[in-house]
Amino acid sequence: MSLSFTIITALGLLDGALSYVLAGCDVEQPSLELLAHQAVCKNRAVSLAALTQLRAKGPEGLDVLFSVHGATIEKHRNGNTAPIAEEDQSQWDELKTALDAVSGQHDCFASHLYWYTNLEEATAAAKASGKPILSLRLLGNLDEECSCANSRFFRTTLYPNLEVSKYLREHFILHWQSVRPVPKITIDFGDGRKIQRTITGNSVHYVLDRSGDPIDVLPGLYGPKAFLRALEQAEPAALACAGSTREEKNAYLRQYHRWCRLALSKQWEDDLARIGQTPQQFAGPALMTTKAAVPTAQMAGRLAFSKSAVEAPLLKSLQPSRNAAPERGGAEVTDEMWARIALLHSSDAELDGSAQNLIVSKNPTAFQASQLAISKRLVENPFLRTWRNLQRSISEDTVRNEYQLHAQIHDWFMEGIAPAELNGLNAKVYAELFLMPESDPWLGLAPADTFSGLQNNGLVQARP
Numbered sequence: 013m014s015l016s017f018t019i020i021t022a023l024g025l026l027d028g029a030l031s032y033v034l035a036g037c038d039v040e041q042p043s044l045e046l047l048a049h050q051a052v053c054k055n056r057a058v059s060l061a062a063l064t065q066l067r068a069k070g071p072e073g074l075d076v077l078f079s080v081h082g083a084t085i086e087k088h089r090n091g092n093t094a095p096i097a098e099e100d101q102s103q104w105d106e107l108k109t110a111l112d113a114v115s116g117q118h119d120c121f122a123s124h125l126y127w128y129t130n131l132e133e134a135t136a137a138a139k140a141s142g143k144p145i146l147s148l149r150l151l152g153n154l155d156e157e158c159s160c161a162n163s164r165f166f167r168t169t170l171y172p173n174l175e176v177s178k179y180l181r182e183h184f185i186l187h188w189q190s191v192r193p194v195p196k197i198t199i200d201f202g203d204g205r206k207i208q209r210t211i212t213g214n215s216v217h218y219v220l221d222r223s224g225d226p227i228d229v230l231p232g233l234y235g236p237k238a239f240l241r242a243l244e245q246a247e248p249a250a251l252a253c254a255g256s257t258r259e260e261k262n263a264y265l266r267q268y269h270r271w272c273r274l275a276l277s278k279q280w281e282d283d284l285a286r287i288g289q290t291p292q293q294f295a296g297p298a299l300m301t302t303k304a305a306v307p308t309a310q311m312a313g314r315l316a317f318s319k320s321a322v323e324a325p326l327l328k329s330l331q332p333s334r335n336a337a338p339e340r341g342g343a344e345v346t347d348e349m350w351a352r353i354a355l356l357h358s359s360d361a362e363l364d365g366s367a368q369n370l371i372v373s374k375n376p377t378a379f380q381a382s383q384l385a386i387s388k389r390l391v392e393n394p395f396l397r398t399w400r401n402l403q404r405s406i407s408e409d410t411v412r413n414e415y416q417l418h419a420q421i422h423d424w425f426m427e428g429i430a431p432a433e434l435n436g437l438n439a440k441v442y443a444e445l446f447l448m449p450e451s452d453p454w455l456g457l458a459p460a461d462t463f464s465g466l467q468n469n470g471l472v473q474a475r476p
Contacts, residue, residue: 041065042062042065044066044069044072044073044076045076045079045080047062047065047066047073047076048062048066048076048077048079048080048081049080050062051063051066051077051110051114052081052103052106052107052110059110063110063113063114066114067113067114067116070126070128070137071126071181073114073126074111074114074115074120074124074126077110077111077114078111078124081107084103084104084107085107085111085121088104088108088121088373089121089122089366089369089370090369107121108120108121112155113155114126115127115155116128116129116154116155116188117154117155117167117171117188118154118155118156118157118159118167119167119168119172119370122167122168122171122172122366122367122369122370123167123171123172123177124177124181125171125177125180125181125186126186127148127154127186127187127188128185128186128187128188129187129188129189130187131147131187131189131224131434134147134185134186134187134224135222135223135224137185138185138220138221138222138224139222139223141185142222142254143183143184143185143222144183144184144185144219144220144221144222144227144247144250144251144254145184145185145186145187145218145219145220145221145222145224145250146180146184146185146186146187146217146218146219146220146243147187147188147189147217147218147220147434148163148166148186148187148188148189148215148216148217148218149188149189149190149191149215149216149218149438149442150162150163150188150190150191150194150213150215150216151163151190151191151192151193151194151195151210151212151213151214151215152190152193152194152210152213153190154167154188158194158196158208158210159194159210160194160210160212160213160214160215161210161213162213162214162215162232162233163213163215165233165406166215166233168367168370168371168374169233169235169236169363169367169371169402169406170233170234170236170239170367172366172367172369172370173236173363173364173366173367174364174366175236175240175364176236176239176240177366179240179243179244180243183243183247184243184247191438191442194210194213195210195211195212195213195455195457196208196209196210196211197209197210197211211457212448212455212456212457213448213455214231214232214442214446214448215232215233216229216230216231216232216438216441216442216446217229217230218230218434218437218438219243219246219247219249219250220250220434221250221251221253221254221261222250222254223254224434225253225261225432225433225434226430226431226432226433226434226437227246227249227250227253227265227268228242228245228246228249228250228268228269228272228421229418229421229437229441230242230243230413230418231413231417231418231421231441231445231446232409232412232413232417232446233406233409233410233413234360234406234409234410234413234414235357235360235361235362235403235406235407235409235410236360236361236362236363236364236367237359237360237361237362238357238360238361238410238414241360245272249264249265249268252264253265258432262428262432265425265430266425266426266428268425269421269422269423269425269426270422270426272422273419273422273423273426276414276415276418276419276422277419280415283353283356283411286356287349287352287353287356289349350408350411350412351404351408353411353415354404354407354408354410354411355407357407357410357411358403358404358407360407360410361403361404361406361407361410362403363399363402363403363406368399371399371402417445420444420445421441421445424440454471458470458471
């Protein structure tokens with residue numbers, strides 16, 4: 013359990029107690045600036061009380077924390093990879109933890125985003141501000157480092173992007189909710205070396221109107237420019253639906269998604285022509301389906317290209333290769349075709365300097381080694397190679413998600429089969445698009461028709 017998650021849990025307990033004490037006393041409330049200083053106090057009780065009050069102030073509390081500690085935050089946002097003194101590192105760790113606790117997001121220092129974790133509170137804030145809601149569903153928690161892989165890509169490639177961060181702050185109320193805990197795996201080499209990763213999982217952004225009703229869905233990972241374009245398209249629809257009756261809203265959404273689907277189909281035809289294919293040669297974007305009663309994690313993994321590069325070796329070691337790919341409706345669109353289509357939209361996945369600095373900070377040793385390689389002119393810069401591969405995979409994720417998953421979502425709304433309630437729609441998305449139905453507690457990692465040679469196939473469950 014992360015330190016920031018522990019602090020946030022403590023904040024919830026302190027909030028009620030602190031409000032009760034102050035309500036019965038004629039005590040002058042400290043200024044937000046003073047609370048921002050107290051938030052990194054060595055006295056844990058003082059810092060927790062300050063964090064509680066800053067968190068309760070919403071985005072304003074986070075803004076003050078950024079204002080008071082702006083110089084320190086900017087130094088780290090600008091990619092400072094040089095070793096720092098132990099005391100300075102300790103102070104930075106305290107500030108980073110405070111930022112995460114107030115914002116509700118790990119690595120908040122790079123994004124400056126405030127997230128509600130209670131949908132009712134987010135809805136109240138949306139109604140007060142007149143803004144729509146962007147609600148994230150994920151495996152694990154956004155304020156922990158080890159949330160599912162796609163949500164980690166959101167935190168490192170999307171949210172730190174200066175244009176994305178600014179747009180989200182100015183146009184949306186942000187909310188996240190965990191679907192279920194994220195599976196984690198450790199490979200112990202027995203000599204002190206370990207590989208610790210999360211495995212399987214997917215994330216989705218929902219655009220909601222100020223009442224919390226679903227307007228549009230962005231499934232999986234998008235490049236920054238494509239993500240912004242999708243939000244700019246969905247925001248007016250969310251604003252137009254505000255205050256409408258259910259019948260009026262349904263009629264509007266059918267027309268909105270019909271227009272989106274037609275535009276997407278036209279873009280698909282244009283892309284096929286640009287890579288030398290014609291619509292008659294193979295079917296257009298078709299939803300992946302499977303005849304298996306319980307989809308395997310490998311099937312689900314193929315739907316998220318960027319994270320599959322991290323998880324595929326582990327999944328192959330856990331599961332046999334048969335049935336690894338879900339069947340597709342219509343004719344096959346090969347991986348090579350997807351790569352060529354993604355190349356047409358490579359600019360959508362370009363990551364700005366803010367995201368690059370955060371990525372470097374995650375592995376400064378590799379960055380320093382890459383600089384050494386460049387100075388000797390012996391090999392290509394390993395960091396640049398990793399950077400190119402990351403952008404390439406994000407670009408492919410973007411086109412696959414748009415042409416396969418988002419297209420299917422448009423169809424659901426057009427046909428009137430998209431659940432009007434968020435939890436119902438989310439269950440449908442995870443079951444039918446992400447191939448992670450709620451009915452499978454093992455997330456496709458424990459196929460029933462395989463033999464492991466272990467007692468109960470190695471499955472252990474906690475006793476009630």
